Amino acid sequence: QSVLTQPPSASGTPGQRVTISCSGSSSNIGNNFVYWYQQLPGTAPKLLIHNNNQRPSGVPDRFSGSKSGTSASLAISGLRSEDEADFYCAAWDDSLRALVFGRGTKVTAL
Amino acid sequence: EVQLVESGGGLVQPGGSLRLSCTASGFNFSSYWMTWVRQAPGKGLEWVADIKEDGSEELYVDPVKGRFTISRDNAQKSLYLQMNSLRAEDTAVYYCARDSNVIGLDIWGQGTMVTVSS
Numbered sequence: 001q002s003v004l005t006q007p008p009s010a011s012g013t014p015g016q017r018v019t020i021s022c023s024g025s026s027s028n029i030g031n032n033f034v035y036w037y038q039q040l041p042g043t044a045p046k047l048l049i050h051n052n053n054q055r056p057s058g059v060p061d062r063f064s065g066s067k068s069g070t071s072a073s074l075a076i077s078g079l080r081s082e083d084e085a086d087f088y089c090a091a092w093d094d095s096l097r098a099l100v101f102g103r104g105t106k107v108t109a110l
Numbered sequence: 111e112v113q114l115v116e117s118g119g120g121l122v123q124p125g126g127s128l129r130l131s132c133t134a135s136g137f138n139f140s141s142y143w144m145t146w147v148r149q150a151p152g153k154g155l156e157w158v159a160d161i162k163e164d165g166s167e168e169l170y171v172d173p174v175k176g177r178f179t180i181s182r183d184n185a186q187k188s189l190y191l192q193m194n195s196l197r198a199e200d201t202a203v204y205y206c207a208r209d210s211n212v213i214g215l216d217i218w219g220q221g222t223m224v225t226v227s228s
Contacts, residue, residue, distance in 0.1 A: 035214040099157035
């Protein structure tokens, strides 16, 4: 069982808004930054969001992150077929002294 | 170009050892923490180990403590993962990644596959 809880799947039609949740605790999300990684099929993960809601250069602004208390979410506004991927949330856990990942959410464009 | 390239993966018997390497280019390697992350077939990401810029601090996930050792050679711009007493559950693609402190794991290698099987 992962320390961070994500839904296994999410979907939407092209153009729709899709949201992925990530639930943790006070030792991880509640006290540290949240990161989101996108893994396209057959490729290495890529940093999508850092420091809860910051996009690295080159990441489209249709991706946005937020955090409230011990939960975080990733939103994809205007879903595109090329966004189909696995998305992982991550945060440092002060109790485990480890970086913890959620189990990942597979996003499908219907 | 900023790049990380892993090597050293392969098939090893349970109880065996393997040493993974990761060669960096395009950035000041000695200024960053470095990380190993693994992904078992069909599964999610699992953080394995971190090493400080100068190698003076190492962190490990519990399942690999006492079996894996992370190290680095800043002169060679290389990161290593020595894996001993390998188990079937260590079978995974192993990625090295640059840890840009609060920015997160911003550069990833392509991964190297480790298969532990008799």
